[in-house]
Amino acid sequence: MSFNSKKQLSEFLSEDIGKGDITSSLLPKKNITARIISRESAIVAGTKYAQEIFKLKGCNAIIVKKDGSKVKPNDTILRISGDAGKILTCERTALNLLTRMSGIATQTEYLVRKIKNKKTKLYATRKTAPGLRYFDKEAVEIGGGKKHRLRLDEMVMIKDNHIAVADSLLSLIKSAKRKYKKFEVEVENTSDAVLAAKEGATIIMLDNFSPEQIKKTIQVLKNLKLRDSVLLEASGGIDSKNIARYGKIGVDIISVGSITNSVKGIDMSLEV
Numbered sequence: 001m002s003f004n005s006k007k008q009l010s011e012f013l014s015e016d017i018g019k020g021d022i023t024s025s026l027l028p029k030k031n032i033t034a035r036i037i038s039r040e041s042a043i044v045a046g047t048k049y050a051q052e053i054f055k056l057k058g059c060n061a062i063i064v065k066k067d068g069s070k071v072k073p074n075d076t077i078l079r080i081s082g083d084a085g086k087i088l089t090c091e092r093t094a095l096n097l098l099t100r101m102s103g104i105a106t107q108t109e110y111l112v113r114k115i116k117n118k119k120t121k122l123y124a125t126r127k128t129a130p131g132l133r134y135f136d137k138e139a140v141e142i143g144g145g146k147k148h149r150l151r152l153d154e155m156v157m158i159k160d161n162h163i164a165v166a167d168s169l170l171s172l173i174k175s176a177k178r179k180y181k182k183f184e185v186e187v188e189n190t191s192d193a194v195l196a197a198k199e200g201a202t203i204i205m206l207d208n209f210s211p212e213q214i215k216k217t218i219q220v221l222k223n224l225k226l227r228d229s230v231l232l233e234a235s236g237g238i239d240s241k242n243i244a245r246y247g248k249i250g251v252d253i254i255s256v257g258s259i260t261n262s263v264k265g266i267d268m269s270l271e272v
Contacts, residue, residue, distance in 0.1 A: 108143025
């Protein structure tokens with residue numbers, strides 16, 4: 001299934017409008033100009049989608065601050081012109097997406113800066129709101145992170161509940177190897193990490209490991225000459241307070257669900 005952003009944005013707008021914007025219908029027919037401003041410092045993300053939302057109703061929107069730009073309070077992000085009623089009809093949908101994506105990009109950029117080892121990359125997870133995954137993941141990328149997989153059909157990822165249902169971790173790995181060249185395995189201890197590495201896992205997710213446990217696991221893999229054959233991912237309980245510690249221990253990937261599942265939107269407004 002290919003992603004059609006224009007169709008998705010149209011659905012977002014229709015969801016908000018319902019049978020019609022009855023308040024804006026009370027306004028006189030006139031053209032106005034407006035601007036979207038930020039009320040706080042941020043990394044901007046989602047401008048092209050906000051622009052498209054206004055275009056869907058025949059309004060003209062010019063991007064002033066491109067995605068990835070740093071903005072300060074009162075900086076103009078977009079300028080909009082057109083029918084007053086149509087601009088106000090689009091206002092909230094455009095702002096909702098723009099503020100959310102900018103919040104994700106801002107938090108991502110903040111966490112990326114805390115990872116001093118540039119070989120270690122910050123990844124998003126699938127902890128996104130239904131309908132917003134494509135936009136959430138793009139915002140992560142704008143902020144300097146990586147998307148990981150967008151959908152379940154992109155790569156095998158063997159997790160704890162898969163193992164609980166199957167006969168064993170080994171049987172699942174063997175099934176994955178028969179059908180796919182790349183696959184990821186989530187493990188909860190060093191011995192399972194060794195098993196996954198020996199069996200040819202592409203990525204091993206060290207789930208809820210402390211930095212000390214990860215260091216031990218890396219050393220064991222090095223002793224067995226398995227470290228260089230696999231990517232190691234740290235995940236679980238990682239936030240702004242401890243990400244710097246995880247960034248120093250030699251993992252390839254740090255995945256953080258909070259950048260998408262509990263994002264704080266950036267304060268922005270449309271000013272006529």
